[in-house]
Amino acid sequence: MALNYDDIVEKFERYIFNTYTRQPIAIKRARGAVVTDVNGKEYIDCVAGIAVNNVGHCHPAVVEAIKKQAEQLIHVSNLYYTEQQALLAEELVKLTGMDRVFFCNSGAEAVEGALKLARKATGKKEFIAAEHAFHGRTRGALSVTHKEKYRKPFEPLAPAVFVPYNDADAISAALNKDTAGVILEPIQGEGGVVIPSNEYLKEVREICDENQTLLILDEVQTGFGRTGKWFAKEHSGIKGDITTIAKAMGGGFPMGAMLGSEDVAVKFERGDHASTFGGNAISCAAALANIDVIKKEGLVKRSEELGAYLIRKLEGLNKDYVKEIRGKGLMVGMELSIKCDDIVNIARERGVLLNCTSESVLRFVPPLTITEEQLDKAVSVLDEI
Ligand SMILES: Cc1ncc(COP(=O)(O)O)c(C=O)c1O
Numbered sequence: 001m002a003l004n005y006d007d008i009v010e011k012f013e014r015y016i017f018n019t020y021t022r023q024p025i026a027i028k029r030a031r032g033a034v035v036t037d038v039n040g041k042e043y044i045d046c047v048a049g050i051a052v053n054n055v056g057h058c059h060p061a062v063v064e065a066i067k068k069q070a071e072q073l074i075h076v077s078n079l080y081y082t083e084q085q086a087l088l089a090e091e092l093v094k095l096t097g098m099d100r101v102f103f104c105n106s107g108a109e110a111v112e113g114a115l116k117l118a119r120k121a122t123g124k125k126e127f128i129a130a131e132h133a134f135h136g137r138t139r140g141a142l143s144v145t146h147k148e149k150y151r152k153p154f155e156p157l158a159p160a161v162f163v164p165y166n167d168a169d170a171i172s173a174a175l176n177k178d179t180a181g182v183i184l185e186p187i188q189g190e191g192g193v194v195i196p197s198n199e200y201l202k203e204v205r206e207i208c209d210e211n212q213t214l215l216i217l218d219e220v221q222t223g224f225g226r227t228g229k230w231f232a233k234e235h236s237g238i239k240g241d242i243t244t245i246a247k248a249m250g251g252g253f254p255m256g257a258m259l260g261s262e263d264v265a266v267k268f269e270r271g272d273h274a275s276t277f278g279g280n281a282i283s284c285a286a287a288l289a290n291i292d293v294i295k296k297e298g299l300v301k302r303s304e305e306l307g308a309y310l311i312r313k314l315e316g317l318n319k320d321y322v323k324e325i326r327g328k329g330l331m332v333g334m335e336l337s338i339k340c341d342d343i344v345n346i347a348r349e350r351g352v353l354l355n356c357t358s359e360s361v362l363r364f365v366p367p368l369t370i371t372e373e374q375l376d377k378a379v380s381v382l383d384e385i
Helices: 005-015 060-072 083-096 107-122 139-143 148-154 168-174 198-210 281-296 299-315 341-349 372-384
Strands: 027-031 034-037 042-045 100-104 126-130 160-163 179-184 214-218 242-245 256-260 322-328 331-336 355-357 361-364
Touching (some): 042 372, 060 281, 083 256, 107 139, 107 179, 107 214, 107 242, 107 256, 139 148, 160 168, 168 198, 198 214, 299 331, 341 372
Parallel strands (some): 126 160, 126 179, 214 242
Antiparallel strands (some): 027 034, 100 256, 331 361
């Protein structure tokens, strides 16, 4: 028997931890860039499960790969070798330019691995992170996440200092002999789609090299074509010593990874780190199919083109409450002079799913497969509002 909206919400309120503010709809199915709720109402999805469904919801190739893999092998743990992990690791190394992969299941877990690896590889303890950075909610990842409200109840956390984003001098000034690494998002996502200059990451790269400190690039949100490149670091032409990825990696299937350059990766020895599910056969099969779709459908280029199209459309709107529109590829933020919660609510009622971050930034991270017509519809709803 299918539950209706009220039944579902009642069970959530009765049985689930009260940690999320949820929108008042229950989603039943989704295809491409369209999501359908339990009442049959359709929405154009400009959220994509928070920058996850880059190839669109339930892409047939990803669904097929999951089904096929499920019939053969679901899980065996990392006590054994599997073909799927081997193939995916090779593919990721080629795509990122890194040397080795550690598989896990989420963004925060990838960041945990990165912090542990940097600590072990350098023997140093502290991290430098950026103001407004978001790296996840587990305790290590939280220690380099900036928002006071998220951190305060869980202190003491691991040692970290926060410096202004897009300011390489601030990193130089904050470095000391115990700095293990600098962790940065190449474009800040939760912090409000903040885009640094291309020179910023180049300068930080040089500073880290001069000070024997590792550069950790958190590409959890910016990876897999989201910003019009496979990975956002390509906008600056640099490489991190460690890179974290997750979100769009598995075409909607939960998955994450940490990648390291050879000299750093070798510092993790047998027993230093582990994950029961990391690199699980189904998630690897989903990720391989996902990467294949991004390549075959030219979604990286499409993200670049549609992102520019969306920005042009948004710039054509009434500017009364608009402070700034910024973006790279289909990672676009429209900063308002008012809070954006009400706009998100009205847009949803009118059939468009939007996300508000940092209180006043409307964040557009739709599937990279979204059509111009669907984007037009979303922008026209915003125009009415
Ligand atoms: C840059 C970045 N790092 C890490 C995370 C944490 O990922 P997860 O929610 O999968 O733990 C996020 C999530 O939004 C993120 O945007």
